[in-house]
Amino acid sequence: MIQTLSVNASPAEVVDVLHRDGCVVVKSLAESKVCDLLEKELAPYLAAKRDEPPNNAPYGDEDFLPAKTRRIVGVIAKSRAYRTLVTHPVIMAVCDAMLLPNSASYQLCTTAALVPDPGSKAQALHREDQLWNLPSPHPVLEVATMWAISGFTIENGATHLVPGSNLWWDDRAARADEIIPAVMERGSLLLWTDHVLHGAGANRSNAPRFGAGAAYILGWLRQEENQYLAVPPELARTLPENLQKLVGYQLNGGLGFAGELGQDPIEMLRP
Numbered sequence: 001m002i003q004t005l006s007v008n009a010s011p012a013e014v015v016d017v018l019h020r021d022g023c024v025v026v027k028s029l030a031e032s033k034v035c036d037l038l039e040k041e042l043a044p045y046l047a048a049k050r051d052e053p054p055n056n057a058p059y060g061d062e063d064f065l066p067a068k069t070r071r072i073v074g075v076i077a078k079s080r081a082y083r084t085l086v087t088h089p090v091i092m093a094v095c096d097a098m099l100l101p102n103s104a105s106y107q108l109c110t111t112a113a114l115v116p117d118p119g120s121k122a123q124a125l126h127r128e129d130q131l132w133n134l135p136s137p138h139p140v141l142e143v144a145t146m147w148a149i150s151g152f153t154i155e156n157g158a159t160h161l162v163p164g165s166n167l168w169w170d171d172r173a174a175r176a177d178e179i180i181p182a183v184m185e186r187g188s189l190l191l192w193t194d195h196v197l198h199g200a201g202a203n204r205s206n207a208p209r210f211g212a213g214a215a216y217i218l219g220w221l222r223q224e225e226n227q228y229l230a231v232p233p234e235l236a237r238t239l240p241e242n243l244q245k246l247v248g249y250q251l252n253g254g255l256g257f258a259g260e261l262g263q264d265p266i267e268m269l270r271p
């Protein structure tokens with residue numbers, strides 16, 4: 001099963017479950033008005049996606065990018081509500097505990113709205129750490145998150161996860177009975193670590209499933225989404241400092257200087 005914690009759970013409890021199972025749900029963490037605003041802000045982008053392949057006919061048949069699943073990236077630039085969600089104090093505390101032991105800082109890896117429409121197939125199970133292809137076991141490289149902006153149900157394609165697969169060798173395949181849907185109410189948060197097998201479920205309902213994802217990685221890894229182009233300095237200057245840092249405008253030890261040798265890039269954002 002996927003453990004579900006109450007809104008009052010401490011970050012330490014979340015971290016304990018993540019170390020044990022590799023995944024956990026925290027109930028009702030986002031205010032309804034933040035979910036409403038996110039839907040409103042992303043509505044035009046999602047509407048435009050309906051007209052693009054592979055969402056329009058003829059449908060593709062990709063295992064990793066199933067047809068009829070709309071994806072919006074570069075979400076920091078597109079939604080103020082999303083900026084609130086990605087800096088939620090519970091996520092920051094979990095990332096502090098799970099990522100800072102192996103890096104001086106952490107940063108965003110990807111930002112996405114993930115909307116499987118009715119009729120979308122299940123995504124192939126995969127692991128986030130496949131991006132870097134490091135031999136396992138390795139330290140936790142990434143904490144991934146998914147906010148339920150709609151409810152997540154068995155019917156509408158709740159994310160499938162394999163609890164405990166964070167501790168498996170790469171070649172152990174999941175049995176069908178080990179794959180569990182992360183059923184959660186609107187406003188809840190799913191978190192998982194990089195070695196956990198997971199993927200979007202099939203949407204057999206008659207309404208879209210709406211998830212807002214963000215992944216956080218060690219400060220010395222290459223980001224999957226190029227955040228400096230997704231959030232260029234003109235936009236970054238308008239953001240709070242904690243978000244500027246998460247985007248990547250910070251030093252990680254000796255890495256990432258700009259302007260002068262060793263200079264913290266965040267100084268380039270100051271007037």
Ligand SMILES: O=C(O)CCC(=O)C(=O)O
Nearest residue numbers: 114158159198199200201
């Ligand atoms: O949408 C989901 O439930 C999971 C998506 C995912 O894991 C991915 O696209 O990498």
